[in-house]
Amino acid sequence: SGSTFFHVLRGSHAGAGRDDGGPEADLYLEGHDQHRGWFHSSLLIACAIEGRAPYRGLLTHGFATDGQGRKMSKSLGNTVVPQSVSEKLGAEIIRLWVASTDYSGDLNIDDKILARVVDAYRRIRNTLRFLLANTSDFDPAKDAVPAEQMLEIDRYAIDRAAQLQADILQHYEVYEFHPVVAKLQVYCSEDLGAFYLDVLKDRLYTTAPKSLARRSAQTALHRITDAMLRWMAPFLSFTAEEAWPIFAPGMSPSIFTQTYAAFDAPDAARLAKWSRLREIRDAVNKEIEGVRTAGAVGSSLQATVAVGATADDLALLQSLGEDLKFVFITSAASATAAEALSLAVTPSTAPKCERCWHYRNDVGADPAHPTICGRCTSNLYGAGETRTVA
Numbered sequence: 001s002g003s004t005f006f007h008v009l010r011g012s013h014a015g016a017g018r019d020d021g022g023p024e025a026d027l028y029l030e031g032h033d034q035h036r037g038w039f040h041s042s043l044l045i046a047c048a049i050e051g052r053a054p055y056r057g058l059l060t061h062g063f064a065t066d067g068q069g070r071k072m073s074k075s076l077g078n079t080v081v082p083q084s085v086s087e088k089l090g091a092e093i094i095r096l097w098v099a100s101t102d103y104s105g106d107l108n109i110d111d112k113i114l115a116r117v118v119d120a121y122r123r124i125r126n127t128l129r130f131l132l133a134n135t136s137d138f139d140p141a142k143d144a145v146p147a148e149q150m151l152e153i154d155r156y157a158i159d160r161a162a163q164l165q166a167d168i169l170q171h172y173e174v175y176e177f178h179p180v181v182a183k184l185q186v187y188c189s190e191d192l193g194a195f196y197l198d199v200l201k202d203r204l205y206t207t208a209p210k211s212l213a214r215r216s217a218q219t220a221l222h223r224i225t226d227a228m229l230r231w232m233a234p235f236l237s238f239t240a241e242e243a244w245p246i247f248a249p250g251m252s253p254s255i256f257t258q259t260y261a262a263f264d265a266p267d268a269a270r271l272a273k274w275s276r277l278r279e280i281r282d283a284v285n286k287e288i289e290g291v292r293t294a295g296a297v298g299s300s301l302q303a304t305v306a307v308g309a310t311a312d313d314l315a316l317l318q319s320l321g322e323d324l325k326f327v328f329i330t331s332a333a334s335a336t337a338a339e340a341l342s343l344a345v346t347p348s349t350a351p352k353c354e355r356c357w358h359y360r361n362d363v364g365a366d367p368a369h370p371t372i373c374g375r376c377t378s379n380l381y382g383a384g385e386t387r388t389v390a
Helices: 004-008 032-036 038-049 081-087 091-100 111-133 152-173 178-206 212-232 237-247 268-293 311-318 321-328 374-382
Strands: 025-031 056-059 302-307 331-337 340-345
Touching: 004 025, 004 038, 004 340, 025 032, 025 038, 025 331, 032 038, 032 056, 038 056, 081 091, 081 111, 081 321, 091 111, 091 178, 091 237, 111 178, 111 212, 111 237, 152 268, 178 212, 178 321, 178 374, 268 302, 268 321, 302 311, 302 374, 311 321, 311 331, 311 340
Parallel strands: 025 056, 302 331
Antiparallel strands: 302 340
């Protein structure tokens, strides 16, 4: 078996392009027991015949064990049959389990571990469903908003995607899959689910369909989806391939004909600014949760928030203008100077708009539309609201 390279690779594409025409594999892949087996015998024979190793890269992995790290055996009854898992949960779950496990050691698997993998898959898939649904009426050729006209939070979201992609590609270069899976999960749950998409829902659902505010959001979502499908394709191949024609109809028959998305270098100052704004937002959410637990408010939109902030934080908060309340997902928000960060949350006394669910004093100001606020009236029947670009 140590001479496989000589018989299989000579004259093949893997050896093509070498000046001396000798065979050389991109990668040899086997279990760690082969350091004294196939890897070793291949190295000896290739060095004797060709004067070099028969591979450019070498990757070794552990063996599948049960949840307690024990070797699988029929007598212990701890075997997991891949075909059974595939029939019950789908082959995609097996792929995700492999990718999410550090293969440099043994790979533990049992029903509890697979259940966690299923949860991770659902989180990623549900995020993807939201992205696809909210870009379904978006044509990037006609509807994309230039970067300088986009809302700053949308530009920040693209910066975060670019930052994550650079990190992910570094892991892929050295065949590290489990950090990619872990970072994609965190990105879906925290960067997108708990922050950006949460903030975005109001703009996606309440502004005019073709408004700058909504198209700016969709421009960011389209770029994020385009990149995310490519990040996940190596280990969630079926899901990415299933989503690709929905996302990019007519572009190409398969995502596997694509390369990774192109991003400009992320803006370091913008990343730092929004990182701090997210920290303040987390503190606001915690304060609102305390008020909600006490029964004073229901949803965060029923709350009014007053933030006291030091000079640097105050400048960040005030730069958002009226959009500060949208970032906090409250009906009203203000910021004033203080020696340290302080928060005051009070329930709104204004009536609730039945369309956007914000509590506003101008609900019913237009007698023709007595149950909705002035913002919704403008978005539905007027010129539409103006959002802070930068």
